[in-house]
Amino acid sequence: DVKVTQSSRYLVKRTGEKVFLECVQDMDHENMFWYRQDPGLGLRLIYFSYDVKMKEKGDIPEGYSVSREKKERFSLILESASTNQTSMYLCATSGPQDTQYFGPGTRLTVL
Amino acid sequence: SQQGEEDPQALSIQEGENATMNCSYKTSINNLQWYRQNSGRGLVHLILIRSNEREKHSGRLRVTLDTSKKSSSLLITASRAADTASYFCATDAWAAGNKLTFGGGTRVLVKP
Numbered sequence: 323d324v325k326v327t328q329s330s331r332y333l334v335k336r337t338g339e340k341v342f343l344e345c346v347q348d349m350d351h352e353n354m355f356w357y358r359q360d361p362g363l364g365l366r367l368i369y370f371s372y373d374v375k376m377k378e379k380g381d382i383p384e385g386y387s388v389s390r391e392k393k394e395r396f397s398l399i400l401e402s403a404s405t406n407q408t409s410m411y412l413c414a415t416s417g418p419q420d421t422q423y424f425g426p427g428t429r430l431t432v433l
Numbered sequence: 434s435q436q437g438e439e440d441p442q443a444l445s446i447q448e449g450e451n452a453t454m455n456c457s458y459k460t461s462i463n464n465l466q467w468y469r470q471n472s473g474r475g476l477v478h479l480i481l482i483r484s485n486e487r488e489k490h491s492g493r494l495r496v497t498l499d500t501s502k503k504s505s506s507l508l509i510t511a512s513r514a515a516d517t518a519s520y521f522c523a524t525d526a527w528a529a530g531n532k533l534t535f536g537g538g539t540r541v542l543v544k545p
Contacts, residue, residue, distance in 0.1 A: 326475070355532075355533075357535075362537060363537065364521065364535045364536055364537040364538055365476075365521070365535040366535075367532060367533075367534075370532065380532070410473075412475055412476070414475075414476075420463075420464060420466070420481065420525055421466065421478045421481060422466075422468075422476075422478065422523075422533060423478070424468075424475035424476040424477070425475050426474055426475045427473070427474065427475050429473070
């Protein structure tokens with residue numbers, strides 16, 4: 323079974339802090355994704371990566387950056403956290419069959 | 434706006450009843466997928482149906498796809514309390530660079 327782990331289930335940060343959310347997968351998948359999920363808005367794609375050191379902007383990249391130094395690890399970075407980035411963050415990975423496998427999510431609160 | 438939009442937004446049924454939810458989308462797709470999300474957790478893939486397929490079954494799940502109407506339905510038969518979750522459709526289209534685009538989800542409550 324594919325396993326996707328995220329570094330924290332719950333995280334509380336202050337406005338202006340730099341925040342790192344890490345995602346690790348164990349299935350040697352090429353593709354990795356970061357989404358945020360907000361009530362009434364569904365899942366929105368922030369960034370994705372099809373290979374090591376490769377990154378592409380999703381639908382809402384503003385205020386975020388990513389890093390993919392190793393195939394199994396995809397990090398989401400909030401350079402200066404703001405209260406409107408309070409959300410559930412979901413990492414996903416996919417192989418050649420198009421199905422995405424999700425981590426358990428990180429619920430981030432920015433005070 | 435979202436490519437996939439589910440209807441209804443919320444559904445409440447008794448255990449043993451069937452639950453049906455629909456998904457509409459706007460542009461041509463390669464495939465459509467359904468995912469389930471239990472409260473506060475990540476999404477779990479349920480079923481994928483390709484654009485050249487019309488119906489697919491997996492256990493108590495039945496998915497239909499009507500590309501002429503740009504819509505899909507997910508039917509859960511003989512529902513159980515454990516089916517209580519949010520259900521999302523997601524579309525994969527060439528126009529979107531093969532990224533998945535998710536709808537807003539249908540919240541299903543199955544009462545024992």
